[in-house]
Amino acid sequence: MPIRRLPALLVSQIAAGEVIERPASVVKELIENAIDAEATHVGVTIENGGQDLIGVTDDGLGIPFAELALAVEPHATGKIESVEDLKAIATLGFRGEALASIASVSRLSVVSRPPGAQEAGLIDVAGGSVGSPRPAAGAPGTSVTVRTLFYNTPVRRRFLRTVATETGHVGHVVEKMALGHPEIGFTLNSNGRQTLGLAAQDDRRRRVGEILGRELEGELLELSIEDRGIGLWGMVGTPDIARPTTRHLYTFLNGRFISDRTVNHAIREAYRGLIDPSRHPTIVLFLQIDPRQVDVNVHPTKAQVRFRNQSLVHAVVVDAVRACLGGADLTPVLGLQRVSPPRASDPPPADFGRGAGPSGRVSTAQFVEFFRRLDPTQKGFVYSEVKQALADDAPGLLEVDRPREPSDRPAADVEILPAIRPVTDVLQVHLSYLVTQDEQGLLIIDQHALHERVMFERLKEAIGKGNLETQRLLMPVTIRVDPSHVELLETLRPLLRRIGIEAEPIGPAALSIESFPSFLFERNVDPGKFLSDLLARAEGGDLPGDTEAALQETLDMMACKAAVKAGDRLSPSEIAELLKYRGAVERSSRCPHGRPTTLRMTIRDLEKYFGRR
Numbered sequence: 001m002p003i004r005r006l007p008a009l010l011v012s013q014i015a016a017g018e019v020i021e022r023p024a025s026v027v028k029e030l031i032e033n034a035i036d037a038e039a040t041h042v043g044v045t046i047e048n049g050g051q052d053l054i055g056v057t058d059d060g061l062g063i064p065f066a067e068l069a070l071a072v073e074p075h076a077t078g079k080i081e082s083v084e085d086l087k088a089i090a091t092l093g094f095r096g097e098a099l100a101s102i103a104s105v106s107r108l109s110v111v112s113r114p115p116g117a118q119e120a121g122l123i124d125v126a127g128g129s130v131g132s133p134r135p136a137a138g139a140p141g142t143s144v145t146v147r148t149l150f151y152n153t154p155v156r157r158r159f160l161r162t163v164a165t166e167t168g169h170v171g172h173v174v175e176k177m178a179l180g181h182p183e184i185g186f187t188l189n190s191n192g193r194q195t196l197g198l199a200a201q202d203d204r205r206r207r208v209g210e211i212l213g214r215e216l217e218g219e220l221l222e223l224s225i226e227d228r229g230i231g232l233w234g235m236v237g238t239p240d241i242a243r244p245t246t247r248h249l250y251t252f253l254n255g256r257f258i259s260d261r262t263v264n265h266a267i268r269e270a271y272r273g274l275i276d277p278s279r280h281p282t283i284v285l286f287l288q289i290d291p292r293q294v295d296v297n298v299h300p301t302k303a304q305v306r307f308r309n310q311s312l313v314h315a316v317v318v319d320a321v322r323a324c325l326g327g328a329d330l331t332p333v334l335g336l337q338r339v340s341p342p343r344a345s346d347p348p349p350a351d352f353g354r355g356a357g358p359s360g361r362v363s364t365a366q367f368v369e370f371f372r373r374l375d376p377t378q379k380g381f382v383y384s385e386v387k388q389a390l391a392d393d394a395p396g397l398l399e400v401d402r403p404r405e406p407s408d409r410p411a412a413d414v415e416i417l418p419a420i421r422p423v424t425d426v427l428q429v430h431l432s433y434l435v436t437q438d439e440q441g442l443l444i445i446d447q448h449a450l451h452e453r454v455m456f457e458r459l460k461e462a463i464g465k466g467n468l469e470t471q472r473l474l475m476p477v478t479i480r481v482d483p484s485h486v487e488l489l490e491t492l493r494p495l496l497r498r499i500g501i502e503a504e505p506i507g508p509a510a511l512s513i514e515s516f517p518s519f520l521f522e523r524n525v526d527p528g529k530f531l532s533d534l535l536a537r538a539e540g541g542d543l544p545g546d547t548e549a550a551l552q553e554t555l556d557m558m559a560c561k562a563a564v565k566a567g568d569r570l571s572p573s574e575i576a577e578l579l580k581y582r583g584a585v586e587r588s589s590r591c592p593h594g595r596p597t598t599l600r601m602t603i604r605d606l607e608k609y610f611g612r613r
C-alpha cells in the first residue's frame, strides 16, 4: 500500500480511541474543562448510561464567540503556550484534544457565554464537519452536549457494557472529580432522576464523607503532613472498611485523579498485615508535589504519571499512611445495630472466630450465641493468679488498680471515673479465646492471632537489631528433600542466614540442618519440618522475589508456627506474658495476615443491649 496522509477525521478518531473509551471518559474530559474554567457548579446529565446523551453545564469563564471554532479543533488549547509550560502543568487539560476527539465520534454542540458577553454562541460538530458559530441564548458559562456517542464507530459502540454499568462508570467519574474539588458543587442526573447532588463545600473532610458515605466517617483517620517536600492530606480508612474492589481507593496528585503504581503500591505496603491481601483499603489521599517533579504527559488520559523521584514518593506515602494507622486503636468493635437477642432455637454458629467476615466483623447475635453455648463445666478458669503474674512482670499495667489515696483527687472525680481494672481477671474460653476488659469495655482476644502478632514483631525487632539468637545443634538434623530443593537452598541461603538457619546439602537429596533459631526451638518447632515447609513454599512461588518481602513472609511463617494454637491450655504466666506484649507491640490489633486479634464490645453497647439505656 502506498503511503498516504490520513484524513483529518480519521486522525481524530484514532486519537479519540486513546482518550474516549466510554461515556465516562467524555464526562471526565468535560468536567475537567469546566474545572479549568474555574466553574463553581458543574451539572452532568446523561441518558441511557450516556450512550444517547451526555450534557455537562458549568458557570465558568466561557469561550469567546471568536474562539468557538478553534475550541473544537484538534491541538487547539488555551492552556499552554510553550514547551516550558509543559514542564509545570497547572491545569487539568493541556493537549487540546478532548473536544475534537469527542466531536469526531459523536454529534457535539457547545453553547458558551463568557460572563461579560451580551449573548451566548453556539457551534455544532457532527462527524468531523464543523458548523459555523452562531448567536444563541444561554446563561454565562458553558454547556456541552454530546449525542449518540460512537454512532460512526460501531466497534466502539459494541464494546460498551450495559446501561447500568456505563451509568456506574459515569457516577464514579463524577465522584472522583467531586472528591478532588470540594469547592465545586456537582449534580448528576441520569434518565431524568437526580442521583447525586453536592453543594460547594469548604470542608474537604465533609466532601469525603459525602462520597464514601456518612456511616464511614467514624472509620476514617485524617492524615495531614508535609514530608521531604511532599504534601499529603487524606482520610485513611481503618482495616475494617477494606473492600473487595479498589473502588474506594482514591489518589490525587496536585488535584488530578491518578491511578499510579508507585502510589498504590506504597498504600498496599502501609496496610500490609492489617488487611487481608485480597482486599483493598478505603482511602482518599491527596499528594501535593512541585509540578516540575512530575510528568503528567505520559498517557493520553493522564491517569498515569511519572515521578522524578519515585522512591521518595513511595517512602513518604508508606511512612505517612503507616504512621496514621499505627497511631490509631484499630481493635474492631462489635456493633449492636441490627441486633435482636438470640432465641434458643437459633442454630448455633458453625464456628465463632471463623464465622467473622474477612474484615473480622462478628455480628452481635453470633457473639451472644457464642457465650450462650459455653459449657460451664469447661469454661476455663478465672485466673486470679494472672494478676499476681502481671504484678510481678509488668507492674505498670496494674497501677490504676491500686487503691487511691483519698487526698489524690477530689471525691467527685472518683465517682465519675469508672473503676478501671485493666488486666486483672482473664478468662480462657474453649482454650482458644481470652476474655478480659479495658477501660472501654469487654475484650475478646484470639490467643493464636495475638501470639502470632507478638512473635512476629519480636522476631522482626531481633532481626533488625541483628540479635536473633541461634543455636548450634549438637546433633545436626538430617532431612530428605527433593533434588530441586537442594539447589533452592543455595538461592535461599542469604535469607536463611538472616533468620539463623544453617543447612548444608549432604548428597543429591538430603540436607543437614546445623543451626536453628533458639526461639523456634523453645517453642518446639521441628527444624526439619520447618525447613521443608519453607523450601516447598519457595518452590511453589509463594515467597516474593524481593528479599525484604520474602523475609516478612518467612517471619510470618515462623511466628505462625511458634505461636500458641487454639486448643492450647495457657498457664497464668503465659497469659500474663501475652497480655503484657499486647500493649507493647505495634499493630497488635491484627495478626500478620491482617485478621483481627482482638474484638471489643463497649460498655455502652452492652448497656444498650441489656436495655439499661
Ligand code: ADP
Residues within 6 Å of the ligand: 029, 033, 034, 037, 058, 060, 061, 062, 063, 071, 072, 076, 077, 078, 079, 092, 093, 094, 095, 096, 097, 098, 099, 100, 142
Ligand atoms: P484542553 O482542555 O486540553 O485545552 P479541550 O479540547 O478539552 O483541550 O478544550 C479546548 C479549549 O476549549 C480549552 O483549552 C479551553 O480554552 C476551551 N474550553 C473547553 N471547554 C471549556 C469550558 N467548559 N469552559 C471554558 N473554556 C472551555
Ligand code: MG
Residues within 6 Å of the ligand: 029, 032, 033, 092, 093, 094, 096, 098, 099
Ligand atoms: Mg480539556
